[in-house]
């Protein structure tokens with residue numbers, strides 16, 4: 001096997017673009033949810049409006065990303081990873097994809113229960129339909145609780161994900177570890 005090719009393999013440009021746009025939007029959405037908590041009513045509504053709109057964009061981009069992933073073969077695992085590292089990173093990646101879908105879907109359901117199926121305004125430009133649900137505050141609170149819990153689980157997995165990437169780059173001194181998910185090559 002040509003080890004140079006295996007060592008320097010990278011994700012496709014589309015996968016890299018989607019990885020980083022989605023990463024930035026997810027970070028923004030955590031920030032928005034946390035900042036909104038301490039805001040007075042009207043500002044809270046406005047920030048949460050942006051939180052919902054960004055979240056729907058994340059949902060759509062994640063569907064596009066998964067479609068891209070299924071049609072574009074990822075690079076083979078870095079040859080200097082241990083078997084357990086390859087297995088663990090695969091599990092974390094799958095769980096991240098599951099959460100990248102289920103968290104915005106749960107947020108959408110939370111909004112729909114609170115608002116009785118009213119649409120989500122995407123930055124005042126277009127409306128994203130609400131799920132056909134009757135207004136139900138108790139259900140909204142339950143769904144909102146699950147939405148928040150899943151977000152915490154995602155945060156834990158992201159800590160592991162980033163720690164893994166940094167370990168390979170700096171402790172294992174694999175200069176290609178981060179480049180695999182960056183532009184160029």
Ligand code: HEM
Nearest residue numbers: 022023026027069074093096097158162165177178180181
């Ligand atoms: C919200 C933030 C993030 C999410 C949701 C996320 C999600 C993912 C997912 C799902 C994959 C698997 C790609 C695939 O095989 O389909 C991946 C790969 C990768 N991510 Fe992230 N990521 C995030 C942030 C970061 C950050 C901050 C870093 C860098 C410190 C990073 C570095 C990488 C690298 C290097 C890979 C390629 C792993 C490999 O070599 O196989 N990610 N990411």
Ligand code: HEM
Nearest residue numbers: 029033052055056058103104107108110111144145148151
């Ligand atoms: C990846 C995307 C998303 C992330 C990471 C995220 C994260 C969060 C977080 C961390 C909270 C605070 C939870 C708490 O304090 O317990 C929250 C609350 C909330 N989010 Fe999201 N969210 C996302 C997408 C969405 C979407 C798409 C919608 C609606 C269309 C939405 C609607 C809400 C609502 C209504 C709340 C308040 C819940 C309540 O009052 O119990 N979120 N979100």
